[in-house]
Amino acid sequence: SNSIILMNLLVGLAVDDIQGVQSIAFIKKLGLQVRMTMEFESVLPDKILKRFIIMDETITPNEGKQQSFWSWWEFKSNPFADNKDDMENFNFRINESIVDVKDSMRSLRHQMKALTEKNQKIETLLEELLKRKN
Numbered sequence: 001s002n003s004i005i006l007m008n009l010l011v012g013l014a015v016d017d018i019q020g021v022q023s024i025a026f027i028k029k030l031g032l033q034v035r036m037t038m039e040f041e042s043v044l045p046d047k048i049l050k051r052f053i054i055m056d057e058t059i060t061p062n063e064g065k066q067q068s069f070w071s072w073w074e075f076k077s078n079p080f081a082d083n084k085d086d087m088e089n090f091n092f093r094i095n096e097s098i099v100d101v102k103d104s105m106r107s108l109r110h111q112m113k114a115l116t117e118k119n120q121k122i123e124t125l126l127e128e129l130l131k132r133k134n
Helices: 002-016 018-043 047-051 069-073 082-133
Strands: none
Touching: 002 082, 018 082
């Protein structure tokens, strides 16, 4: 019965920790995408890189005022621009979730220690009962 309780606690830990794992997995996924892109660019020949990677762009105001069919598709703002407030909020949420996970791990460690001690006591009691019965 103690092993069942222990397994239930471990399952509870796994279910509770899913959100933290998902946020960490999202960050790792972004990192892997960046690394893959950088590795892919390093393998490409210079001719292709010069052809497709635009290092500078000239913007001329008041030109091209007519709207094309695909104008609705264009981004209104740069989706890759750094927004400090969003990043700070994101970092704050990650730090909060890390602290929460650490706290839950600490409490689970204490609970596991208490369960281990209780389990050892029960085992010694059972051993004594078996000795007395024989």
